[in-house]
Amino acid sequence: DPYSDDPVRHPALKVNSQRPFNAEPPPELLTENYITPNPIFFTRNHLPVPNLDPETYRLHVVGPPEGQSLSLSLNDLYQFPKHEITVTLQCAGNRRSEMTRFKEVKGLEWNTGAISTARWAGARLCDVLAKAGHQLCETEAHVCFEGLDSDPTGTAYGASIPLARAMDPEAEVLLAYEMNGQPLPRDHGFPVRVVVPGVVGARHVKWLGKVSVEPEESYSHWQRRDYKGFSPSVDWDTVDFDSAPSIQELPVQSAITEPKDGETVQSGEVTIKGYAWSGGGRAVVRVDVSLDGGLTWQVAELDGEEPRPRKAWAWRLWQLQASVPAGKKELNIVCKAVDDSYNVQPDTVAPIWNLRGVLSNAWHRVHVRVAP
Ligand code: MTE
Ligand code: MO
Incomplete structure (x- = not known):
């Protein structure tokens, strides 16, 4: 069982799926505090939770030809200016069960709790990319993230965001190593995850292993074949995933x-x-x-x-x-x-x-x- 090493979870969570683990806090606990306590922060995993050693952990940042690739330990990441912000993370599937009640859909039955808020602290992605020698470019480019969680074929979770957002200091994209003043819990990406303020949860890649700048969006299933919106008229026989943009900023x-x-x-x-x-x-x-x-x-x-x-x-x-x-x-x-x-x-x-x-x-x- 690849899930046998998953962490122990808080009993108050409403579990939507045990393997992989997906769970949300009940509504009355969700808004009891402005900041969601770590143990009841909603969890959305696609794969088993990796068990990473903070001593040997390295983040691989691919540099441009004129720059340098970086292999960053946790200690290296601590050397960048520490930036702390309060960010709400929401899954694209939050409140899916209301859609199911109208007409069947494919996905986990989230109620209103696939959303939570934390104080996140870490290095700014723009500072780390700049250290590797990346600059904003005229042509379209994307920052691709790879997780260290993977399926039995070795395929890792992945996603991307536009380079312009990643390089914008005002967008405050973080490589976060702290959640509410604590090291990230295992379920939320220990030791390092991406936090992309204002953007759908799927791009906040947990257990971050690799960052690269590419001319195209991530080729990950979750970037290209999922997390996109379609007309109510589109069904599984007619859907063309290439025809719709990946979800980034979420609606009100x-x-x-x-x-x-x-x-x-x-x-x-x-x-x-x-x-x-x-x-x-x-x-x-x-x-x-x-x-x-x-x-x-x-x-x-x-x-x-x-x-x-x-x-x-x-x-x-x-x-x-x-x-x-x-x-x-x-x-x-x-x-x-x-x-x-x-x-x-x-x-x-x-x-x-x-x-x-x-x-x-x-x-x-x-x-x-x-x-x-
Ligand atoms: N990152 C990795 N590596 N693996 C994942 O399964 N799930 C994504 C995102 N990052 C995921 C991931 C999705 S769809 C969401 S909604 C958020 O993480 C959930 O973050 P949380 O579990 O900390 O609430
Ligand atoms: Mo999600």
Whole structure:
């Protein structure tokens, strides 16, 4: 069993798949803290977790012909200026189960918890690439990442991002070795992972082994044959993966974490809580909540600090104290977020349904009963 050496996990996690391990925190734990504690941070593994020795670990950075290739130990990475930022990581498949309920899709049944937030610290990718002699070039180029996890044929997990993002100090792409002040846990990429703020989880390559700059995107299955969006009309007979761009920045997202679907709430007042986030550093500027399925709306209170302009890498938690209209036996609670480009979430799944069940960001709906 290639998974026999996987780490021990927190019992509160809701497991979607044991081998490879995929699990999410339950909603009420997800928004209990702004920073997700490491043991309940959602985990998305495609392969067994490698057991890497920090003493012998080396990161291979391929240099350009006029530069130099680097073989960096952890200690070498510590010599670069340490950069620390709060970043929310979301899987492209977050909330996939809502798409499945509409029409069958291929993928893990994530609920609203394939998203979490941490303080990440490490070397900036732009500093490491510059050390190897890389510069921004006029022609299109991509930074390809390879993990040290691999399938039985020896194929490693891989992904890429555009060179322009990697070289932009303002994009703050990290080679992270710390998560919430601790060395990365094994499930989250020990000893080094990529963190690409504002970009889909699939590009945050864990157990990072190799970085190279290429004229084309990564040839990895997960870059080219997965993590792409399609029209609802496309099925497995007609899908052409080359016709769609790889997902990078994610669309605006929000979900209700309290109360839970099917719960009974007290009459009088109800407290509604949730998270909201958008890709590309776009800030969430508003969250609207409805108690009547979207007929009337109230504006939720956004918690925490105002994000930096164009660098809103982390989610906002939000809440609303609302009075339950007298005589109501049930509530259809809905939330939707607006980002600073005035992007909004679609009201239903139907127009965004796709065969892989990615990019699921319709209004989130929770149905509750009111105690008599
Ligand atoms: N990196 C490697 N090497 N192997 C993987 O399976 N999964 C990716 C990404 N990086 C993956 C990986 C996907 S799809 C996601 S959503 C994130 O890691 C999940 O990161 P997490 O497990 O720390 O939450
Ligand atoms: Mo993912």
